[in-house]
Amino acid sequence: MNTFSKAALATTISFSMLASGVSGASGAASKSIIMQVNNVPLPGDVDLYVQNGSTLVALNMIRSIPGVTINWNNTSKTVTVDNNGTKSTLVAGKKETMVGDKKVTLPTSSVMKNGRVMVPLRFIADASGSQVYWNAPDRTVYVAKPTEDMLKEIQSSDISIARHGAYSLPRIAKVNVLSGEEGDSMAYIRYFPKNQSSEFFEQHMDIVNYYRIIDTHVELLWSARLNLQQEAKNASLPFLTNKIVEQSGKMPTIQKGVVYYNYSVPGGTTFGTIDKAGKKTRLGEATEDQARQMFFSIPEEEQL
Structure with missing residues (x-):
């Protein structure tokens, strides 16, 4: 099967999985949050969660977004996201971030959890140039950035x-x-x-x-x-x-x-x-x- 068909089949399978497995418990607060990047559900070793009205996700879950690279400085606890040459920085535990040369205040600060940097969705959207949508009834985060x-x-x-x-x-x-x-x-x-x-x-x-x-x-x-x-x-x-x-x-x-x-x-x-x-x-x-x-x-x- 060539790349042309593989991409379409991956889309079919991921949306079929979502349709058959998520909405059956739609709205249930105990249902784990699912994150999809360009139609592919991402596995994660840290559960996504909602805090003060903002959904926080593990930073390493966005590495699959096209054109995005991530670096972590353990000494300064600083995240640097490079989106096709535009760099954004975020210090763990702080709400303020720099997206290019623009200062942005996030709705909630990033945190360290189980050794992972958890960041609000707003940061993902701003830093990666993606469109991000939180579907609350299906408890699914959609991240969309076409190639x-x-x-x-x-x-x-x-x-x-x-x-x-x-x-x-x-x-x-x-x-x-x-x-x-x-x-x-x-x-x-x-x-x-x-x-x-x-x-x-x-x-x-x-x-x-x-x-x-x-x-x-x-x-x-x-x-x-x-x-x-x-x-x-x-x-x-x-x-x-x-x-x-x-x-x-x-x-x-x-x-x-x-x-x-x-x-x-x-x-x-x-x-x-x-x-x-x-x-x-x-x-x-x-x-x-x-x-x-x-x-x-x-x-x-x-x-x-």
Whole structure:
């Protein structure tokens, strides 16, 4: 499997893990806080926690942010973060920090815990140039900072490349992520509205999620559970032909046809179109090259 497909598969797996494992105890204060950097859940030897309204995370957990290097001076207890040449410094136990040549006061001071430097999320955002979001109901911290390759892809005039870029961008969930049926199915259906790459849907078993590019990341804005045993017409989303029994966020409206890519391991990739009346046309099975690309041109899209 090439890098093109590996990145997308990692995204699929990490969001599937999140959907199946986090929201089932949504809002439970005892649930451990999860931190994701560019769609990948990070392991940590020190639990994240909330103090005075601020989420503190272990400094070493942000080493995977693109373009960021971290140095720790044990003598002066000073952290130096280099973000593509812009340096930020923070002294353990203090609220004041320098981001480049700008002095910033954090909502809470950094602390030492179990031999680790714990820093507030505000510092991560300022020092790394990332977008950081705390989803309280799901107790998940999202850190999003796209690579240059991702940004080039979403700006491509080739819609297949642009769609891959959109799918690969760091994701932030702004709504509760609904949990689905239990099972280890690796079958996913991705839907893109006609000639669009900036928004898409992904269905895994009975859960369908809606994503849209916001600035330089993708936001999960709607999550729904389907009753796969009951067919129903959905006026706002005619390509979904099962009854919606639960949802989180605001349902989008797509009044045009969509293309779909049905990816399954094992089983391969099939693809087709669904017109604005909900009529589905299976067009075939992807070639080996198309499957590696994940998203590819579907000429019939123009007739939708």
